[in-house]
Amino acid sequence: MSTPDLTTTLLSCQSPDPTVRTQAEAALASAEQNNLADFFVALANELSAEGKDLTVRQLAGLHFKNLLVAKDEAIQAEKHNKWKALPTEKRAVIKSTVIGAIRSPVQIARHTAAQACAEIATIELPFKEWPEFLTTLMENVTGSANDDGIKISSLECLGFTCERIALSLDAPEIAPDVTDLMLTTIVDGIQADRPDPIRFAAATALRNSLAFTRKNFENENERNMIMKTICEATQSSDAKVRGAAYECISQIAFQYYDKLQSYMQTLFELTFATIRSDEESVALNAIEFWSTLAEEEMELIDMALEFQETGQPVPPEQTCVGYVKAALGLLCPLLMETLTKQDEDADVDDDVWNLSMSGATCLTLVANTVEDDIVPAVMPFVQEHIKSENWRYREAATMAFSSILEGPGADAIGPYVNQSIPVLLAALSDQNDLVKDTTAWTIGRICDLHVRSIPEETFPTLVNGLAGKLLNETPRVSSQACFGIHNLAAAFSNDNTAETAGTNALTTYMPQLLQTLLQVVDRSDASESNLRICAFEAISVLIQNSAPDVKHVLLQLLPAIIDRLAQSFNMPVLTNEDKEQKEGVQGLLCGLIQVIATKTTKEDIMQHCDLIMTNFLQVLQSKNATCHEEALSACSSIASSLEGDFVKYMGALQPFLMNGLRNFEAYQVCTVAVGLVGDISRAIEGAMQPFCDEIMSALIEALQNSALHRSVKPPVLSCFGDIAMAIGASYEPYLQLSLMMLLQAAQTQAPDDDDDLIDYVNMLREGILEAYTGIIQGLKDGNRTELLLPYIDAIMSFLEMVQKTRKNDYDNEVLSKAVGLIGDIASSLGVHVKTQINQPYVMQLLQEGHATGDVAIIETCQWANSVVGQILAC
Missing domain, CATH: 1.25.10 (Leucine-rich Repeat Variant)
Incomplete structure (x- = not known):
């Protein structure tokens, strides 16, 4: 795309005419697809062209940035890979042009170039590429001849870069020489003799850099220099600089609690003076330091209890020093003083954070940290002022009391x-x-x-x-x-x-x-x-x-709720706010019908169900509605109540059920739809069969969709078992493909140090075990268990892996379901699986089940043991 064309196209993207705007956006997308390298060059040239229309320069820089940024992690990685795939010489030209624009005499152009540069640096710095980036920015900041605006934009660029790298989950650790150069540049900008706008930009950059500067904080000299610089910044005449300095201090409390001891007296004095007398915006950040400190100490106290339970010593770097408890006698009166500084004109709906709110939050965290010790520190204030003639003290005393309710016993x-x-x-x-x-x-x-x-x-x-x-x-x-x-x-x-x-x-x-x-x-x-x-x-x-004795009240209420839901379709929708309110009301009304259904019997609600389902279906007809999740969930309750009689609604419900199952973007809706399939399967049993082709196809699509939120997949796997239990031998057409999906899912493993992934694999295994159990029982009911024989070795291999990779923190539910599956395999396939059942890992699983002490698991183990024993005795 030529420069004049690009200029026109960028401006057309802002056109109020949707046709012009759409055509311009399509032209930019085409340029991106056809020759990405040249498109980057053109945008960089547009951004850096002095004398150009300022709006065009800004639009070019923002579009440049957006070519490298995405909220979705997978799309973000794809964009980064496209950048890395560009020819090295083209990338060098682009980088040189964009970083040069940081020296523009025009502030908006500099600022936009800083954002664009930061996105490139986020990709390249972790891999020690683009060495010119830091040396150029350092020269910009430290060069005495440079304009202050250039120094500010350069520090902004460093701050943006640090923030983006800190958010990159899969980026390699930043090399020490890179962080050294970053910190040298930033600390130069925050020095007391620098102008306040430069100090503010430097302090902001420092806060963003703290996530990956542990090596520097381990060095006492460097740490002292950094802390001295930040503490000096808290005394700046500029409130923005002081506020940014306290943000750094809070971040240090979060990242480097174990390094605070030498500085606590100074930080104590600084924060207390600031909370008492500084501007509210600065005082809020000083309070945040104590809130952060309390949160860190809570976590360390919890960790110490875990170490104690396992008989391990607490590592020195994870020891709670007890700064909050030590400061309690002075901290609590100070926080309670902030509670009296209410903003009586503040609108709670505006969510404006003020001093009294911050003080109450901090007091709550302090109470949760020190527990019973908070009571004598706060209750004298409460008792003295809760009936005060001054409303500020009455409210403050009441808020203080509410703030400490959670901590003490x-x-x-x-x-x-x-x-x-x-x-x-x-x-x-x-x-x-x-x-x-x-x-x-x-x-x-x-x-x-x-x-x-x-x-x-x-x-x-x-x-x-x-x-x-x-x-x-x-x-x-x-x-x-x-x-x-x-x-x-x-x-x-x-x-x-x-x-x-x-x-x-x-x-x-x-x-x-x-x-x-x-x-x-x-x-x-x-x-x-x-x-x-x-x-x-x-x-x-x-x-x-x-209680049961108010059921008649609920049955009187039900028609009124149904009528309200019917009337909600007539609510006028003139604005997005109206639309959100209408859908919100409909979702809440669906929820009320759902809870009433769970408290009543089939006979109680049968007469209302036609009207209920008619309204639910109308809710589900709305496009892009936020209430589909509630409507589908409510359908589950009706299905559970009506059991086999629910089949009369399946023809009308099926299209909406399929929409929910394929709503991969709104994964919560997809999850509820999967749950509804399970509930309907249990309710109507064999009558589910005519609807299964479409449903199974959608479930397989869900498992194959890499962009679908992983939390949906365990219930999808479990749903195979629900369907198989419902339709018995009719599950045969789906057997091979569903078992293949289960075998693939069974390969998922979790590293020992990733608790989130361990929990996910745990849920995945529960879903797999539930699916196998349901399929085996369904085929047994349909007298077709021989269909499973080709897959038994793979299923038993999964059970062996479960036994060998179980960790102490694995949920007993996995063990319970594994033991139950052993019993189902043995009782359904008998002597055909004698060899597979007669394995050490099978006996080990049964022994581990007995060792849990859980009554339900022990009962399952006893049953499975007896069935296995019968087969082995044959």
Whole structure:
């Protein structure tokens, strides 16, 4: 593409005319496909051309950057590989041109060139390519003759590069000489005699570089120099520089906790002075240092407990020094002082972070770190000020109390919780909205964390107090009241007495609460402060934890919910916000129908199911809807309730089910659709057969799709077993291909040091074992187990691998399912598998199952042992 054409095309991409814009975007895509190297050259020339239209230069630089960047890891790798495949001489020309543009006299051109350069450096620096990059930037920063703007853009480029490399998961470790040169350049820019804009750019770059400078931090002299430079920057006259310096300090606390000891006294003094008296933006970053420190110490304390359980000593670099506990006496009063600096005009929906919010968050983390020790440090302040005449102190005391509820144990905090309920219930009627809001939030936290400490005699007052704040308060206060009711209802989730007694403490209040919460949903301001969603969620949890004696209330509620879902299709949609609200309401209503279905019987809901499914299908007809996941999930509950009678809906549901199974981009929807296939298979059994060709095809596509989120694949494998169990001998057409997929999945292994991958392989193996079990049982029911004989050796090899590669932290579910599969193979194939069953690893798996001490696993082992014993005795 020639330069004049490129100029015109880049400008046309900004055209308000969609036709012009589409044609221009197609032209750029064509240039990229036809000759990528020349296209990069043309964009670099456009970016670096002084005197050109500034908009064109910026667009060229941004398009250059976007040719190398993608959010998706696979696409990102593909773009990087295309760059690496360009001829070396062409790359050299492009790099020279782009890095030269950092010296442009035009600020926007310099800034855009810095972004484009950083993307190239992200690809090449980890492989020690482009040595000119750092030497050029260092010359730009340290050269006395260079304009300050050039120095700033060069430091920005370093910062962008460090940030991008830190995010690159598969990049090699940066060579020490590269990090040395980076740090030398950055530290030069942050020196006290540099202008503030240069210091700010350097401090930002330093924060981004800290992820891969451990070698430098291991060197005491270098570490001292870096820390001295950062601490000096906290004293800059410019707030942006001070704030960036504290960001560096927080990052150091995160990355290099084990190196802090020599600097803690200084950091203590600096951060405390800043929190007390500096501008809010800087004070927030100083508080963040203590939040980060608390998070690190929490993690180290947890790790120490793990080492203790295994009898291992704690490595020195992973020892918790206890800085937070040591500072508690001075830190807590300082944080509680920040709680009194509320912004009464702040809109909670704007999510604006302020000093009191930051202080409360930090206090919560401190409480979780020091646990019981937080109580004597905070409760005197709470008791002194919770009834203060000054609303700021009343709210601060209440927030302080809510902030420490999670850390200490019930013995330490429980008595205060017990005493607080009457005070908090009275405060729900406070004159100040912020006090009421925080009070409702605190009650919700108590219901969540310390419900057993609530005096039984105050339960009616508590429920009625929260219910009384649902309709006539501001959305934020009502939302917190919903939160409190939600948590109060959730406290009954493990109430085993409800089924035997037929009732629980919620029963008396259920009709009133459900009716009032539905009125909340209809409030004209329900879209504010997440109120509508909070109300729906409270209704859902109330229903889930309701006792049998309120079933009649739920059956009265069901037609009203169905009607609301039907009415939702008439909601006007004029904006994207309207569309999101409509789909959100539909999803929540589907969820309510789902939970009611789980609390009732087939006979209870049968008469409503035609209308329910008609509405679900209408929800599923909407394009690009966010509520498909909820509608499909709700269909699962109806299928489970109706069992074989659900088949009447399959013809209409099948197209939407297939859309869900093939919705690989929205993998959560795909996962729910896979689960629905399993539920329907169990419900309608053999009647599933006519629908299986399409379904199995979609499941195979899912397994073969490399871009599909890996979490979907274990349930897909398990689904093979559900289908086979349902259709028995009719599974034969799918047997060979599904077993091949299972054998391929069985090869997946996890390295010992990758916990995430270990967990994934664990789930994958559960899915494989469930699939094998279902297929064997299905073919056994259909009297076609001989079809499995050619595959038995491969299945047994998988069981052997499971036994040999099991790790101590593997879920017992894998072991349980492996033992169950052994029993199924033995009972289904008998003497045909005598040789395969008579192997040491089989006996080892059975012994390991017995050794778990888990009653259910032991019972499975005993059954499998008896079946295996019978075969071996033949």
